[in-house]
Amino acid sequence: MIIKDVNLETVCGITSKLPENTQPEFAFAGKSNVGKSSLINALMNRKSYARISAQPGKTQTINFYHINDTLYYVDLPGYGYAKANVEVKAKWGKMIEDYLHRSKMLKCVFLLIDIRHEPSSNDKLMYDWIVSQGYQPVIIATKADKIKRSQLQKQMKVLRVGLDVGTDVLMIPFSAETKQGREEIWDYIERLAEA
Ligand SMILES: Nc1nc2c(ncn2[C@@H]2O[C@H](COP(=O)(O)OP(=O)(O)OP(=O)(O)O)[C@@H](O)[C@H]2O)c(=O)[nH]1
Numbered sequence: 464m465i466i467k468d469v470n471l472e473t474v475c476g477i478t479s480k481l482p483e484n485t486q487p488e489f490a491f492a493g494k495s496n497v498g499k500s501s502l503i504n505a506l507m508n509r510k511s512y513a514r515i516s517a518q519p520g521k522t523q524t525i526n527f528y529h530i531n532d533t534l535y536y537v538d539l540p541g542y543g544y545a546k547a548n549v550e551v552k553a554k555w556g557k558m559i560e561d562y563l564h565r566s567k568m569l570k571c572v573f574l575l576i577d578i579r580h581e582p583s584s585n586d587k588l589m590y591d592w593i594v595s596q597g598y599q600p601v602i603i604a605t606k607a608d609k610i611k612r613s614q615l616q617k618q619m620k621v622l623r624v625g626l627d628v629g630t631d632v633l634m635i636p637f638s639a640e641t642k643q644g645r646e647e648i649w650d651y652i653e654r655l656a657e658a
């Protein structure tokens with residue numbers, strides 16, 4: 464995908480109304496700090512257009528990035544951010560649920576899981592919940608640069624077992640450092656956007 468133009472078009476907080484976009488949307492979900500904003504930056508060919516932080520809980524809104532005036536990347540707030548208070552956490556959860564439930568243009572949800580760790584109960588809940596909303600999530604195994612190449616297959620298996628998904632579910636290892644996996648994700652998005 465050639466990125467000609469990116470524009471943070473809509474930012475939705477807990478009280479904002481969600482946009483009614485008419486072009487395909489691709490959403491990125493996953494726990495706090497897993498690398499959602501970093502992936503979106505890589506997919507936009509921008510270093511830091513989407514805000515990234517070493518501190519979890521950076522993205523606290525739903526951000527719609529308009530790409531080439533043809534499709535949207537949707538950066539979701541991370542779940543399981545321990546420091547947020549219960550009320551805030553519940554509101555973020557509701558916001559993500561509302562979005563997945565209501566979007567008419569959502570083509571695919573990418574669920575990001577850190578390649579180094581066994582999926583948490585929240586990851587599993589999120590996976591099952593996305594499925595229950597009628598979407599088949601694509602798993603992105605993030606931070607692939609943090610493990611040895613020789614460990615890659617083994618760690619992918621750990622994610623599959625943890626989420627209880629077979630090899631029929633697409634899982635793409637990705638690194639924002641090396642950009643491993645970026646082309647594959649772009650190709651996938653392009654294909655769905657045109658479909
Ligand atoms: N080594 C390495 N670090 C990464 C990678 N992706 C993200 N990080 C780091 O992980 C931290 C969190 O990245 P973000 O992209 O902000 O994560 P997020 O999922 O958007 O987090 P929230 O907005 O809090 O939900 C930052 O310090 C990033 O630099 C990766 O592929 N490799």
Ligand SMILES: [Mg+2]
Nearest residue numbers: 499500521522
């Ligand atoms: Mg973020």
